[in-house]
Amino acid sequence: MAKRGEASMRRFSLFPVVLVWVFFSACQPLVAPISSHLERETVSSDYLLRSLLKRQADIKNLRSFVQATLEKKDLKQSLRQTIVACGSESLRVDTFSLFGQALWVFIYDGSKTALYDASNNRIYQGAEVWNILDRVVGVVIDFKEIINVFSGNIPRLESHRINRAYLNHEKNLYQLETIGKSGLEQFEVDMDAVTLLPLKWVRIQNGLKDYTVTWSDYKPVDERPFPHHVEIVHSQRQEKIALSYQNPKTNAKLPSDVFDLPGLAKFGMSCRWPEKEPGHREQPRGSVP
DSSP: OHHHHHHHHHHHHHHHHHHHHHHHHHHSOOOOOOOGGGGSSOOOHHHHHHHHHHHHHTOOEEEEEEEEEEEETTEEEEEEEEEEEETTTEEEEEEEOTTSOEEEEEEEETTEEEEEETTTTEEEETHHHHHHHHHHTSOOOOHHHHGGGGGTOOTTGGGOEEEEEEEOTTSSEEEEEEEOTTSSEEEEEEEETTTOOEEEEEEEETTEEEEEEEEEEEEEETTEEEEEEEEEEETTTTEEEEEEEEEEEESOOOOTTTTOOTTGGGGTOOOOOOOOOTTOOOOOTTOOO
16 A cells, blocks of 8 residues: 555656656757758868759759749830740740730750741741840840759759859858859859758859849749749840749650641751650640640
């Protein structure tokens, strides 16, 4: 009887301690998993570069609805578009009216360019395309140089050589200064110090800033953080393009004719796209992704 009484007293005396521990545990904020680089005493420039390259290797293609805003001096216009970007080689942009009617289909594939004018059922090629875009849209982009930025990637990053890398004064950004393969181009890259996601890329030629690209509004897409807002500024031409993605998809199965246009085959254009995965079913020709 006495032993049962002692055991009861011990359980009773422990009860306040357990209660206090539960109370304080409930009050503690949930701690998010720590990124591996935050546990390091130092983070090397090579580590930062490898992190960017690994992320870029994980994104093969992009397709999305887009709300685009174009600005050039006193010109500003908004466009509804869809975009399909394949690596650093192929791009398709469909532009629609406010009522959803197709206006233009722009195709870029390496060194070849085509533009389909839906209203006149006419296809333009090469230099003619850039003249039309400059006259009608008012903004011209060198897709050969910056096609990767639409997918949140840095152009030709694999050929960059890091000249300098450091943590900024506020300790919220890693800033990299790199040099291109030719040695004639310089670049600046800003990375979030916690997530290591790219936030800004600047290309510098002859000591002057050329393109400046910023990525923001990162949200999960296919279990990866992906920027839902991209801004492209060309300082020399004073042009700015802002893209807001709606329901973007990465690494999607693309129709084999996604970079085809009616009658385009006679021009000898050849576009490349990811190989179809096993079980992939062909989509009807001419379908818009």
